[in-house]
Amino acid sequence: MGRVSRAAGRAGRLALAYSSGNRAALREAGLNYDELQALGDPVAIGLKIIETAFESQADSTVADAEERDIVASVVEWILEHPADRPPTPEDVVRKSIETTIAETALTEVSSTMYAKDASFEKRRGLERQIRDVAAEYAAQATLNPLGATEQQMAQAIENGIRDIGQIFGVTS
Secondary structure (H helix, E strand, O other): OHHHHHHHHHHHHHHHHHHHOOHHHHHHOOOOHHHHHHHOOHHHHHHHHHHHHHOOOOOOOHHHHHHHHHHHHHHHHHHHOOOOOOOOHHHHHHHHHHHHHHHHHHHHHHHHHHHOOOOHHHHHHHHHHHHHHHHHHHHHOOOOOOOOOHHHHHHHHHHHHHHHHHHOOOOO
């Protein structure tokens, strides 16, 4: 969880820096605002931000791919905001917590649902419930008013995953 929390937080800060035109923050991370703009594609911009956030290229493992998907979802969410109304850093942290809880819990719960031969409609409804509960956990997470710590993020994520697993009958 620590690696995802760190990367999501860093990616969030970089995406905010890009959307607000904060060249200095991007330069400090090794990114160039003009080069990112020249890419002309939000997906390509997001990928550069994610690579920088993880400080490495993808390593082709399932865990790495899942972590990058989570961070990519958060970066996409940030980049979808209008330039004149970017999310706050706290919004980014809470979205990171929400997305990590939801995606991890969905992975855990989905195997149980397939084993029970649940219908598509039931699986879809369950996914919506899990996403709603994850959003509520993120909204209620206790964060430092001066900025969330990695420990606070990890604790909120771990509690959310554990509790959702219990709610939806996952024993692992």
